[in-house]
Amino acid sequence: MTAMTTDLCIVGGGSFGSALAMIAAAQGHRVRMWVRREQQANEINQAHTNGAYLGEARLPDHLQATTDMQLAVQGATVVLMAIPSKSFREVARTVGEHLRGDQLLVHATKGIEAATFARMSQILREETCALKIGVLSGPNLAAELMQGHPSGSVIASPYDEVVHGVQALFSHSHLRVYGGRDVVGVEVGGAFKNIIAIAAGVADGLGFGDNARSLVITRGLSEMAWLGTHLGADVFTFGGLAGIGDLVATCNSKLSRNHRVGERLALGKDLDTILRELKFTAEGVPTTDAVHRRAAAAGLHLPICQAVYSVLFDGKNATGAFGELMRLPVGDELSTLRYR
Amino acid sequence: MGGYQVNRKDKERVQVEVVQRVLDEVGTDAQRVEQAVFDTLYEERKRLETEPDGPSKSEQLAFYERMHTRSLRMDVQSQRKALKQITHRFVQEVTGHFDPRVYALSTRLVPVGLNLLLNALSPIKLVQSIPLGMSDLEEQFEVSGHVQRVKSLAQKATLVMVPTHSSNLDSILMGYAIWRMGLPPHLYGAGLNLFSNKLIGFFMHNLGAYRVDRRKKAKIYKDVLKAYAGCSMELGYHNLFFPGGTRSRSGRVEQGLKLGLLGMGLDAYVRNLIEKKVRPDIFVVPCTINYELVLEAETLIADYLKEAGKARYIIEDDEFSKPKVILDFTKKLFSLQSKIHVVLGEPLDVFGNRVDDDGVSRDFRDRPIDRTRYVIKNGIVQLDAQRDGEYTRELAHAIVQSYRKHTMLKTTNVLCHVVFRWLQEKSQGMDLYRLLRTGGAEESIPIPEAYGRIDKVREALRRLADRERVRLDLPLREFETPTLVHYALAHLSSYHRRAAIERRGDRLFHEDRNLIYFYQNRLDGHVAELQAELS
Numbered sequence: 121m122t123a124m125t126t127d128l129c130i131v132g133g134g135s136f137g138s139a140l141a142m143i144a145a146a147q148g149h150r151v152r153m154w155v156r157r158e159q160q161a162n163e164i165n166q167a168h169t170n171g172a173y174l175g176e177a178r179l180p181d182h183l184q185a186t187t188d189m190q191l192a193v194q195g196a197t198v199v200l201m202a203i204p205s206k207s208f209r210e211v212a213r214t215v216g217e218h219l220r221g222d223q224l225l226v227h228a229t230k231g232i233e234a235a236t237f238a239r240m241s242q243i244l245r246e247e248t249c250a251l252k253i254g255v256l257s258g259p260n261l262a263a264e265l266m267q268g269h270p271s272g273s274v275i276a277s278p279y280d281e282v283v284h285g286v287q288a289l290f291s292h293s294h295l296r297v298y299g300g301r302d303v304v305g306v307e308v309g310g311a312f313k314n315i316i317a318i319a320a321g322v323a324d325g326l327g328f329g330d331n332a333r334s335l336v337i338t339r340g341l342s343e344m345a346w347l348g349t350h351l352g353a354d355v356f357t358f359g360g361l362a363g364i365g366d367l368v369a370t371c372n373s374k375l376s377r378n379h380r381v382g383e384r385l386a387l388g389k390d391l392d393t394i395l396r397e398l399k400f401t402a403e404g405v406p407t408t409d410a411v412h413r414r415a416a417a418a419g420l421h422l423p424i425c426q427a428v429y430s431v432l433f434d435g436k437n438a439t440g441a442f443g444e445l446m447r448l449p450v451g452d453e454l455s456t457l458r459y460r
Numbered sequence: 461m462g463g464y465q466v467n468r469k470d471k472e473r474v475q476v477e478v479v480q481r482v483l484d485e486v487g488t489d490a491q492r493v494e495q496a497v498f499d500t501l502y503e504e505r506k507r508l509e510t511e512p513d514g515p516s517k518s519e520q521l522a523f524y525e526r527m528h529t530r531s532l533r534m535d536v537q538s539q540r541k542a543l544k545q546i547t548h549r550f551v552q553e554v555t556g557h558f559d560p561r562v563y564a565l566s567t568r569l570v571p572v573g574l575n576l577l578l579n580a581l582s583p584i585k586l587v588q589s590i591p592l593g594m595s596d597l598e599e600q601f602e603v604s605g606h607v608q609r610v611k612s613l614a615q616k617a618t619l620v621m622v623p624t625h626s627s628n629l630d631s632i633l634m635g636y637a638i639w640r641m642g643l644p645p646h647l648y649g650a651g652l653n654l655f656s657n658k659l660i661g662f663f664m665h666n667l668g669a670y671r672v673d674r675r676k677k678a679k680i681y682k683d684v685l686k687a688y689a690g691c692s693m694e695l696g697y698h699n700l701f702f703p704g705g706t707r708s709r710s711g712r713v714e715q716g717l718k719l720g721l722l723g724m725g726l727d728a729y730v731r732n733l734i735e736k737k738v739r740p741d742i743f744v745v746p747c748t749i750n751y752e753l754v755l756e757a758e759t760l761i762a763d764y765l766k767e768a769g770k771a772r773y774i775i776e777d778d779e780f781s782k783p784k785v786i787l788d789f790t791k792k793l794f795s796l797q798s799k800i801h802v803v804l805g806e807p808l809d810v811f812g813n814r815v816d817d818d819g820v821s822r823d824f825r826d827r828p829i830d831r832t833r834y835v836i837k838n839g840i841v842q843l844d845a846q847r848d849g850e851y852t853r854e855l856a857h858a859i860v861q862s863y864r865k866h867t868m869l870k871t872t873n874v875l876c877h878v879v880f881r882w883l884q885e886k887s888q889g890m891d892l893y894r895l896l897r898t899g900g901a902e903e904s905i906p907i908p909e910a911y912g913r914i915d916k917v918r919e920a921l922r923r924l925a926d927r928e929r930v931r932l933d934l935p936l937r938e939f940e941t942p943t944l945v946h947y948a949l950a951h952l953s954s955y956h957r958r959a960a961i962e963r964r965g966d967r968l969f970h971e972d973r974n975l976i977y978f979y980q981n982r983l984d985g986h987v988a989e990l991q992a993e994l995s
Contacts, residue, residue, distance in 0.1 A: 216825060221811075221833035249821075249829040251811060251854055252847070278850045281837070 125149055126289055129196035131215060133160050133185065134400075135173040135262035136228055137202030143265065144289050145180040153185040154192035161185040177266050193218040198226060198285055200256070201244070204401040205231030205311075209243050216248035224282050225250035226275070230257060230310035230366075231403040234410045239307040254282040255303055256290075257310040258361040259369030261376070268294045274361045276300040298361060305357030308348040313367045314378040314404030315411060316340030318428050320371035321382020322438045336424065337364075337371050342454070343422045347411065350420060378404035385431055386438040408432055423448055470695050471555060478687040479547045485683055486543065490536040496680060497539050500546055501528050503678040523549070543680070550684040554649075554670050600797070603637045605804035605866060609817050610745050613807055614643050616819045617741035618693050620725050621646055623802070624713055624748045624863055625702035627755045628780040634700060634749070637802045647692050648700035649685060649721075682720070690724035693742055694731055703859060707756065709764035711981035713748070713863050722859075723852040726810040726835075730848070733832060733841045743815050744855060746805040746862035750933070752798040752870045752951045754978070755779050755789045761978035765896065792954040796947075803931060805862035811851050812858030864985045868931040869921065871939070871948035876979035878913045879905060879961055879970055896973045904967035911941045918944075920993035921986075930986055952979075 126149045130141045133155030145151040155161050164170055164185035168178055186192050193199055193215055203211045208229055219225065225248060227240045238246070244253050254277030265271055275286040275297055283299040291297045300306060316336060323332040344367070345358040357363055370376045381402045384394045395402065412429040415422045427445050430436040486496045504524050511517045531542055613619065623634055631650055638646055649672035672685060689699055703722050704714035725742045732740030754760070759778040779785045793800075806814045809831050813821040821829040834851065835841050884890075887900025894900075918936065925932045935947050945963075952975070953959035960975035961968050970976055983990065 213825065216823065216827065220830060222836040246824045249813070249823040249827070251834060251851060278853070280846045281844070 124288060126198060127196045128289055129154065129192045129199045130202060131192065131199060131211060132202035133170060133173070134202060136260065138170045138174050139262040139265040140200065140202065140228065140290065141183055142179055143292065143295060145183040147292055149289060151183050152192050152196065153183065154189055155185050155187060158187050161187050174266060189214050190218045196223060198224045198289060201227040201229060203229055205229055205233055205240065205403055205406060206401065208240055209233065209247060212243050212247040219248045219250055221249055221251065223250065224252045224254070224285050226254045226256055226282065226286055228256045230314060231407050232311045232410045234406040237410050237414050239304065241303050241307060252279045252282050253277060254279070254286060255306050256286060257306045257366065259366045261369060261373060263375055265295070270294055272296045272298065272361050272365065274298045274300050274306055276303045276306040278303070300357065302354045302357040304351055305348050305353030306362040308351060308353055309344060309358055309362040309366060311403070311407045312344040312347060312411065313370050315408045315425050315428050316344070316367055317370040317376050317378035318382040318404045318408065319424050321379035322386045322431065322442060325383035325386025326438060326442060333371060337367055340424050341367055343424055347415065347420060347422060350418060377402045381405065391432055405432060474688065474691045474695065475551050475555060477691045478551050478684055479544060481687040482547050482680060482683045483540070483544060493536055493539045493543060497531055497543050500678040500680045501531065503676070507675050507677065547680055547684060550681050551688065554672070554684060554688055601633070601636065601800050603641055603802045603804070605747065606806050607641055607804055610804050610807060611641060611643060612817055613743050613815065613819055614698065617739060617743050618696050619646070619698040620693065620742060620744045621698070621700040622703045622744055622746050622859055625704050625706070626708050626711070626749065627751065629755055630702070630749050633800065633802065644698060646698040646700035649689070686720055686724050689721055690728045693725060693728035696739065703856070707760060709760045711757070711761060711978035712984045713867050713982060715860055715985060717856040717859060719849070719852050719856060722856060723848060726848050726851055727843065729810050730835050730841060730843050733835065741819060742810055743807045744810060744859065745807050746859045748803045748863055748866045748868065750801040750803065750868040750870060752872050753793060753955055755786065757975055757978050758956060761974045765893070765974060789955050796950055796954060798951060799933070801868045801933065803866040803868055805866045808855065808858050810855060812854040864930070865928060866931060867982065867985070868933050869936055869982065870933045871936050871944050872951050872979045873982040874914060874917055874921070874936060875945060875948040875961065876976045877983050878910060878917055879968060880976050880980040882913065883970060896977060899970055899973055904969045907966045907968060910945065910968050914941055914944065916994060917990070920990055923993055924986065924989055929989060
């Protein structure tokens, strides 16, 4: 049991939310999860498992789940949203019905709202009264977190209270939670890496080797930083856990959903089939659409994002798209960043 | 405590409290106290070196020299005493001499016309020369926006009025606007240059102004100003200040605000809650002041375009320092039937949330917010410098958004925008300074071309206005295009030393591009939306 016990509410019963709930509960914090389905809540409360996302992994006995948002949110010191970007606004609005200004509101969603290009923290500001808002991100594959393998995250917020509060909740011997201020950078990093993970999956699916994957990762990082700085991020953020850190983990991992999407695209499967087979949300798909539109409107040159978009939505074949990328004129490697 | 009368007892209370807060901020650490004393003495002696000779300078120099000599031999206790003495001196300087009886007199005088007001030789003479009745200003000055809500909230809470700032006339007009709305007077920190004109100084004091000497760079002095504003808010006195810090040099509506003074509203609110005051609330009212012509436009834009580092934070020799120029300006403006608009935005709480008629904070979904919760930490209401600094950024962001929404564009802004864009198009690749200096490739724009472009821009602006993204002045919204251009040209050629744009035959000639740039910059905050509408 830790010296300071915090009341944490995790909104979302997916794999990452469950993994975070388990880490905090294991630290002795009082954790309540909000889940959409009664059946899932019963499973967590009675069998102490969350089979759909965590297999047979056993959750702490005192971890409680509910479908009642009011019950989940009221009384919590920290509310953490781990909800797919697609339904993020709708759920945030419900959270907003019950939230108060002294509560800390954090999200761990790596996506961008497709229709508006809003970042998740912007949605939280629009849909709730919360001001003390933050984002938790980094190379945190849920399965590895559940197994207790060492990992690192970053919590970014302009508010010290949020940074320190979240660090106290999740830091333990297997997870190092670093603090930061750059909310924009951390959110862009978390969202954009999913696009690059699809590209890396395509490269792997086409049978290319480590060189190709490394090329995708580093040029992807450059595009990420280009977009991020355009939106007001600090370029150094992309050298951290939420940038290169997450990118390397996602692009090298067979566990990554987005990577799996890329691999299957390379094998010639169509997107609808892939998403149906995958069963889970692959954030990289709507994010690619959103970023592609924003880049076009702002005149940003993001060739990997463009190539992924053409494979996902224009029916271009993966080999052709990769070939086109390789034929682009080459220039100064860091020119897009150096003169900012 | 009501916001209307500032009585002697309050004034003394504020003075004592301000000194104490500033000293508390420095603390008791010997090194910090010593640094505060020496820094202040250094800054003040440096400032006095450039002051013109006179009895005031001699007295101040003697004081600071004496302090300096003594401070070298002081222990920490004596240094704290010295700091207290200096701080007290600053507080005395800053405090205004507000007199409600004179306030009533001065506000009766203002409506008879700025021209008379500003041209008068002395207050006494002015009083004798004023006829009663409807004034120019009455007709040509309009206050709109959330007036009723502001009036209603003034009864329930302390207001902090935060207008945009483009002219020294702003403070006089705001004083008048506050009176015309029937609001109690607001305290505000006016630059010393406003007091240097004896007549205006008279009104400045009486409209609730206190003196701010922006030549004073010492941190202690700035702390005094902040603490004075904060303490007066806590006592329920409405305040007014320009959060941009200084007049907009470029002509743009403020996009970055000074957070120091702005944060005092939150500071006062938290202290009120801690003290469990009956009326703890402090609401911020963003407002825009909109002119067809700006009195000091030529000086401001010239200063803006100076090389980096050479621009002046304080300008003392501009159009405002010349009564004849002010007179000329007001005469011209009024003879053209030009309206000056003050638009009040929605009142905000100190966290940037909008506030309804009943004083309830509302989120973006219009749900009520218990705002006291924002300042509760570990179950108790408390100040937290880091957190509160961020809250103030939220407030600043909300104010800037409000400015954008409630900017009332005028015909001069749109004509200058169209001409400037056309110049840029014709001289693509040319840097701004060269373009302004040379005018680029074309010296004039054909009238039909200008009309066509104005029509398009105006249509796009109308759509934005319909979505409440900006406001359009009546002539801009309603006039036929030739009339609109004529109206704008009449303004641009009426007062400035040189017409910014002149019509000769069927062409418009760009004569003073700096001014064109200045007036078109007012649209700057809307350019992205405007481009989206046009495309």
